Amino acid sequence: MRKLIVAATAAILCSTAIALADTVGPNEVKIVDAAVEGSLSGQAGDAAAGRDIMINRKLGNCLACHQNSEIPEQPFHGEVGPPLDGVADRWSEGELRAILVDVKTAMNPDSIMPSFYSLNLGVRVAESFAGKTILQAQQVEDVLAYLMTLKEE
Amino acid sequence: MINRGGIVAALGLSALMAMIVAPAHADPDNNQLIIDGEVIITDVAAPDDSPLDRIYSGWRFRSPETQSLQMDDFENPGFVAVDDAIESWDTAEGSEGKSCASCHSDPSSLAGLRTTLPKWDEATNKPATMENLINRCRTDRMGAEAWGWEQKEMVNMTALVSLQSRGMPVNVQTDGPMAEWIEKGKDLYYTRVGQLNMSCSNCHEDNYGNQIRSDHLSQGQVNGFPVYRLKWAGLGSIHRRFKGCMENIRATPFKRGSDEFIALEAYVASRGAGLAVETPSVRN
Numbered sequence: 001m002r003k004l005i006v007a008a009t010a011a012i013l014c015s016t017a018i019a020l021a022d023t024v025g026p027n028e029v030k031i032v033d034a035a036v037e038g039s040l041s042g043q044a045g046d047a048a049a050g051r052d053i054m055i056n057r058k059l060g061n062c063l064a065c066h067q068n069s070e071i072p073e074q075p076f077h078g079e080v081g082p083p084l085d086g087v088a089d090r091w092s093e094g095e096l097r098a099i100l101v102d103v104k105t106a107m108n109p110d111s112i113m114p115s116f117y118s119l120n121l122g123v124r125v126a127e128s129f130a131g132k133t134i135l136q137a138q139q140v141e142d143v144l145a146y147l148m149t150l151k152e153e
Numbered sequence: 154m155i156n157r158g159g160i161v162a163a164l165g166l167s168a169l170m171a172m173i174v175a176p177a178h179a180d181p182d183n184n185q186l187i188i189d190g191e192v193i194i195t196d197v198a199a200p201d202d203s204p205l206d207r208i209y210s211g212w213r214f215r216s217p218e219t220q221s222l223q224m225d226d227f228e229n230p231g232f233v234a235v236d237d238a239i240e241s242w243d244t245a246e247g248s249e250g251k252s253c254a255s256c257h258s259d260p261s262s263l264a265g266l267r268t269t270l271p272k273w274d275e276a277t278n279k280p281a282t283m284e285n286l287i288n289r290c291r292t293d294r295m296g297a298e299a300w301g302w303e304q305k306e307m308v309n310m311t312a313l314v315s316l317q318s319r320g321m322p323v324n325v326q327t328d329g330p331m332a333e334w335i336e337k338g339k340d341l342y343y344t345r346v347g348q349l350n351m352s353c354s355n356c357h358e359d360n361y362g363n364q365i366r367s368d369h370l371s372q373g374q375v376n377g378f379p380v381y382r383l384k385w386a387g388l389g390s391i392h393r394r395f396k397g398c399m400e401n402i403r404a405t406p407f408k409r410g411s412d413e414f415i416a417l418e419a420y421v422a423s424r425g426a427g428l429a430v431e432t433p434s435v436r437n
Binding site: 057112114 | 344345346347348349350351352355356359360363364365366367370399400402403404405
């Protein structure tokens, strides 16, 4: 029994180590021509998980600002940003990743939209969030995978 | 709410780009605030050097249900606090055996005060808020203990005194020794804070009228304070609201009563010059 647990722990440690090794840290991400190419986590995103992150007020909370017809079961879609319907027709995967990572570098320095994978934050960041990005690398990939499903054409 | 999204989508990319350059404002509603037959002005032309054309009370952005609570003093839950404050107005406290009434007779003798606050105070060489002035009376004139900024008795008393100015236009001093404080408040208003990296202006100047999830963004005016918030199930001060907005953007807020919040209060009050005092207003 004990051996099993140790083995399992080792396996978990091992897999995080692999994931971390492939993860591009927030200070290493390169936005080139308003795009970021290549997965931040080294893994593919999970669109279903990404959809949940969009809704979750403590994670993406994207619906606070964006209307999205594909999530009709959630009331109260915001109108601060443009609707996300058909967003994958308008932007490439690399461009959307850049918008998520740091919209202020990718698109508009004055944007109200938070930079979800950047440490270039406002002053007086609350202690519990200091030095942390809003989303983890894999979470960005998950949201991205979901956004890529938003096609109208 | 979903409506505008639909329109934008229909207009296509060029309209969308235009929107990115200049954030659009959905209008506040056209309802009129009438209390006891008296019309309370909820929008006026913006003061000189305002970035806005027209300024609106937060009341204009609330739902009809919330609005109606403020249209009838018997339904307005903020009046429970006012009644409590009337009681403490007449109660002697402290070493001097005095009550507020000993010096000011009736609360109505303080009509107009709210419209000028915060105002320059020679005694402390900085601006004084309503809370500062009330505590000065308690400690220096009554020999009583100072109340805490958000202590119930304090918030109730600021509601009673502010109510005496209901309907009168906000008119804070912005020149002379106040100028430096207004400038400091303005800096704070436009500084991006917190992990979400936003400034007050991002929400209350660029996006008032827009829905941010279930909230309808107002201009963040302070003419209705202290407000009765349904969410708080009670009255709260201006600084409590500032603190809440900063926490929502994952920033470490300044302390209630701090120089930073007093400067911010002075600046935000100046942005609302001309709006009528509405205390105690009702918000969700």
